[in-house]
Amino acid sequence: MKKLIDTITAIPLFYNLPADQLNEVTEIALEKYYPKGQTIFMEGDEATGFFVIVEGMVKVFKVSFDGKEQILHILGPAEPFAEVPVFAGLKYPAHAEAIQESYLLYFPRAEFVELIKRQPSLAMNMLAALSLRLRQFAQQVEALSLKEVPGRLAAYLLDLSDEQAHGNRVSINITKKQLAGLLGTIPETISRILTRMKENNLIELKDREVTILDRPALVSLTTGEKMRV
């Protein structure tokens, strides 16, 4: 494993910090391990700090009365989560679970707040991180309310394609159930719509490997066009 300070230096939240401040950040960080499937916290739990992912993958989600999950974020390495209760409300607003074996850093609230008060760059980085997340939420609300499932799925595939930058090949690295939870639907619907996209020659599909065949058609789905058939 890399030195803790190197890991921390590579986290966007800690970019542009002077060396002494990076050291302070490193000093308050605790390393934590969660096997796949383990709960990290539950909605309503008293929050005493927040997390940054070093390695692994975490889902943050809400659960309905009858057990359906809506995933708010899926997070990977270098991404922070559960910052909200550090600054407002004191309780976790959602559940979090490791969906892969994960190594996290944990930053205790009180110490971190002290740091942030003394270090404007850190405050600005945190403001930027929260702002980015607000933007994502605004998009998620828009998608859930104004787009149909094919549109949301197309948007997801196009995002992945940007992110992965493997041309038109995209690999969905989560289960269909998780994808459904993220897009506000159910696995059956995901399945059916991917099949329809394949039949309409918008994509090629082989397990979790997708090849985008007709990017303009996918884009027009995201903007509200209906899929024929």
Add this chain to the structure above:
Amino acid sequence: MKKLIDTITAIPLFYNLPADQLNEVTEIALEKYYPKGQTIFMEGDEATGFFVIVEGMVKVFKVSFDGKEQILHILGPAEPFAEVPVFAGLKYPAHAEAIQESYLLYFPRAEFVELIKRQPSLAMNMLAALSLRLRQFAQQVEALSLKEVPGRLAAYLLDLSDEQAHGNRVSINITKKQLAGLLGTIPETISRILTRMKENNLIELKDREVTILDRPALVSLTTGEKMRV
């Protein structure tokens, strides 16, 4: 009109600031006026600052390809909006329009960022404000995805009831169209569901005045119970 400094002192975003900092805040603020119905900014516009409402009411919203609106927030006096592009992205992520005649304060980005870098209390207040909004978004996503319209409407009425603190009398101070936009549905559906709530003796209804008759039943709607008939 009250002195600007008094107005600013009463805004939560500026609580706990030393007097000299309040003065600095006051110095960079610009007063703006928007008649009812006027656009404040459009999604994608270059953002040069953010706003706080002094008087009036503003909706922040997204629009679908076919013109349907999803309202992200409805904001009233002392509430800030459009902080996101101050810290990330530089463009407004949604549209904003005055839905009542409104007096706003405008804070130019560059000056405000300078202030915040020098003043930890201001940074902490802003972090708290963004965190609060993230919480609200998480709830909105949850509602849109996991609750049916009766549940969302019941939650809205119960929230209003807390907010207004007039016992069981609640007055809906926006149009049904706006309410529909906020809850991710359409006016017809709002109308029908309010009627069903009335028929089931959950509420009394007279124009925009609602009396809550069966609070437990409304609460159980918010947690997923179905409304009979």
Add this chain to the structure above:
DNA sequence: ACGGTGCCTTGACTTAAGTCAAGCGGGTGA
């Protein structure tokens, strides 16, 4: 090797909520 479990797909059916259309009443500007 085998039983179980999780992941995924497909089909038949149901349902919540959207669309379209009509109509009413109040307020406003020409």
Add this chain to the structure above:
DNA sequence: TCACCCGCTTGACTTAAGTCAAGGCACCGT
């Protein structure tokens, strides 16, 4: 004053997506 628009309601109909059920496949540990 009248015509128009807006906000709201109600009815008939459509539709996207959810539910329920069955079956296949691959991987796991016993």
